[in-house]
Amino acid sequence: MPTSATAATRRKKTSRRDDEAPLIPILARKVREIEAKAQRGKLGPTNRVKFQVIAFLVREERARVKADDAFGDAARAELLKRLDGVATILAKTAARDTSLIQLLEADQATSPVAKRMRRDWLLESGAELAPDELIITDVAPVQAPVVPAALAEKQVTPPSVESRQLANPFLAPDLTPRPTTTPRRRLDGWELMGPLYKAFETGAGGATATMELPPLPEYDHISPKGLEVMVHQSRFLEAVRAGHRSFLLADEPGLGKTAQSVLAASIADAYPLLVVVPNVVKMNWAREVERWTPQRRATVIQGDGTDIDAFADVFIVNYEILDRHLSWLGSIGLQGMVVDEAHFIKNLSSQRSQNVLALASRIRERTRDPLMMALTGTPLINDVEDFDAIWRFLGWTTGDKPGAELMEKLDATGFTPADKAFYGEARDAVISMGIVRRKKKDVAADLPDKLIADLPVQLDDEFGRGIRQAERELGERLAAKYRRIIEARGDRGLAEGEIDDDIVRLVATGELEESRAAGTGGDNVFTMVRKIGQAKAVLAADYAAQLQRSVGKVVFFAKHIDVMDQAEAHFAASGIRYVSIRGDQTTPARQQAIDDFNGDEGVGVAVCSLTAAGVGLNLQAASNVVLAELSWTAAEQTQAIDRVHRIGQDEPVTAWRIIAAHTIDTKIAELIDQKQGLAARALDGESVDEVASESVQLGALMHLLREALGGA
Incomplete structure (x- = not known):
């Protein structure tokens, strides 16, 4: 330079x-x-x-x-x-x-x-x-290997895969002509990724982020006997039939993204197909393949894959073990790839994300027009740059700049990032690449309403008093740091009683970093929230037990194992049969618990881990959810509730949030609700107020500090 x-x-x-x-x-x-x-x-x-x-x-x-x-x-x-x-x-x-x-x-x-x-x-x-x-020219990209050197020794090749490779040692060549040069475009000299993110961040007033879809076909020629796709699913599948091959399927949770993906692969003949999923939903995916495409075989990869059917059409693998299967998956000629709960790959520095992106790159390298699908009802967790890894997976961007197809669309707008009109046009251009976002209230008119109701509870015992005292002490500790900084630099014109928000943010950020480093040592925002969860456990379980006796099945969500343990002990003492869905279960055990809850009238409560059971599961036998502990993200809360509020549900759904009154719990609930505005603005085009950019943890600490300083 x-x-x-x-x-x-x-x-x-x-x-x-x-x-x-x-x-x-x-x-x-x-x-x-x-x-x-x-x-x-x-x-x-x-x-x-x-x-x-x-x-x-x-x-x-x-x-x-x-x-x-x-x-x-x-x-x-x-x-x-x-x-x-x-x-x-x-x-x-x-x-x-x-x-x-x-x-x-x-x-x-x-x-x-x-x-x-x-x-x-x-x-x-x-x-x-x-x-x-x-005039600035680009350098030729360097193709990264599918298997990085650090993972070479972990690679396994199941015996049945060797049989498949011997049965067909030569993959059919792709003879489709490819462009040899990329024409120079008007926007080649512009930095575009920042403006693209901004186009979604300022998406208020635009339309919902859904590409133009074909009209509903006159007849359903897709569904197997005894099943029927819904209107919104059918229109999506018509887009696949028309030749579109890359999608960010961002329908709200519960609108049947799995079924749409399975049928899309059948229409596109995208076999062999790789499906990368959270461990908790592997068996469900296999069932959905059998249900919607009974003529196709699916195999679930467990461990080193010694028992897989290498001649299957669909390979289903969870994120955690994908790293040891990269080599053979990259060599069998995959024609498509689906990433379920695609927000799991948003951290580009994680090995999980790198594995997925490496395989996706290999598939595009070897197949002219593969079917690439990213599924997530919550693509944005905290920031619009959560799109980054998903767009890379789909081939829409390289991370540094838009891909050739998106660049052509942006160029066709006639605008540059210096023009205000560019941002709306750029948002539409990205959406047309394959974003499909439908909301329940728009496409599932027969789906009952969803209500989130807050139930404040008083922690009046010694445990509760100790929590409030710990909060006051943390607030005073933060206030002391704030005052030392103010005294050292001078008030710089602050009015009497005025609080410097920059210093508040600085102090809270420092405390948050120290808390993360300290883990469970000492009182910090994480330990306090955990103590609040422990204090609420029996109260939340008792409410769930009363609810179960009056309305039937209830799904009980908690974040920590000890809270789940207390709740289960309370249900057992109350004579209520329950199932437990946790992260340390085997896949068959977890699926059996789900089946028992949905199919056995004698099972009254499903006690679920917020992180292990918050995605991919179908628990619609219940219409009431109890959230014993609050999440740190709005997306995690939404995912949990939508295990119940999904297609097939015929009862209004109510989620009961148990909130400890007069504690930091109340502020956390408020901050979570504010965070719902990000997706509403970026994906749904709604005009909502700008929300604070800090995380819920940071916002909670800033609230404690302001309270200690006498502010709001």
Whole structure:
């Protein structure tokens, strides 16, 4: 990347401070964005590049200011002070995420994406750039191996796979002509990933994120005898019949995404098909394949896969063991891949995500037009960059930039990110790549209503008093840190009683990081929430028992094992038969528990782990859910409730949240409800208020601190 030794000659100067250094306010704004993302642990690839470019431009601008004789000493000192402020935030952010430190090196911001970002910011500041700085070319991507060296020794090849390979040693070649060159497009020089995320983040007022689907066919030629697809499912399948092959199927939970995927594979003849799923739903997927496509064989991969049917049409594997099967799965000629609960791959640094993306890349490399489907009712957990890994899996983007097809659509809009109209058009372009999002209230008119009702409970015993005392002590500890910082830096014009929100956030962030490092040691936000769950356990179980006697089957969700244990002991003492669904069960045991709950009238309660049973399960024999403990995310809560509120349910569904009154539990419930606005804005196009960007944990700590300081 070129230096800015000539920058002084290419900037317009006026007497105003920002016109003397118009790049500085841009850098200040960008670094605050990075700081906010880092505080939430959401520094994705785009923001890491921003971090690089900010560091590079701070060095450039500092050298320019020092060398420019047009500045007086006072003006130069003021500009350097402002640059030091930006650099300080960079340093604090790097201290929070040490993987950023290497990005501070002078030669880091040299990728085409970084160069484009630097160029765009300089142009925004009014800089006049040389022609060689305006035109930036991409480098050829390097294809990563399916099996990384670190996993080579873990690879297994089941004996039946060897038999399949010997039976058909040569895969049918793909002779479809492929483009040899990529035509240059108008937007090639622009950094586009940030604007694409922004297009969804500001999606209020747009339509629900669903591609244009074909009309309902006159006859259902898809369903096997005795079954019938619903209207919304049929229209989706018509899109597959019309030739579309990549989808983010983001229907709300309970609208039959599994059935749609199974039938889509049949229509596209996408066999052999790989389905990657959470462990808890492997058996259910095998059942759905048999139910909707009885002419096809499915095999479930367990452990090293010694018992699989290698000649099956559908291979079902859970995320946790995928790493040892990468080699043979990448060599058998897969024609399609489905990733269920695709939000599981949102962390690009995880081995789970890397395994999925490597296999997807191999499939696209060997198959001209494979069926690629990402299924998740909650694609956005905390941030729009949760889309990143899913878009990469589908081949819509490379992470650094849009893929060729999406780039063509963006180019056809006629706009650039400098145009306000670009963002709505860009959102529509991404949606047309294959996002399908239907809401229950729109497509399942016969599906009963869903209500979330809060039940405050008083923790009046010694345990409850101890929790409230621990909360007050934590608040005072945070307040003491806040006051020390204020005293050290001075109040800087704060009015009497006014609270500095930046310092509140800083103190709360530090406490959150210490809490994560400490685990269960000492009183922190995590240990307090766990204690609240323990204190509510019997109260929640007693309410569930009363509910079961009056309305029938109840699903009881808890986050911690000890809360589940207390609840189960209470049900046993009350003479209520229950089943337990936990993460440490074998797949057959878990499926038996589900079958018993749905099919045995004598089983009254399903006691479920919020994390192990919150996805993929069908528990619609009940219409009442008790949430004994609150989740840290709105998505996790929604997933749990929608184990009951799904197609086939004929009763109104009520989720009873047990909330400990006069504790931090109340604030957590409020923050979870606010977080529902992200999906409503980005996916459903609803005009909702902007929500706070911090995590629920951080928001709860900030609330405790403000209370201790006497604020709201």
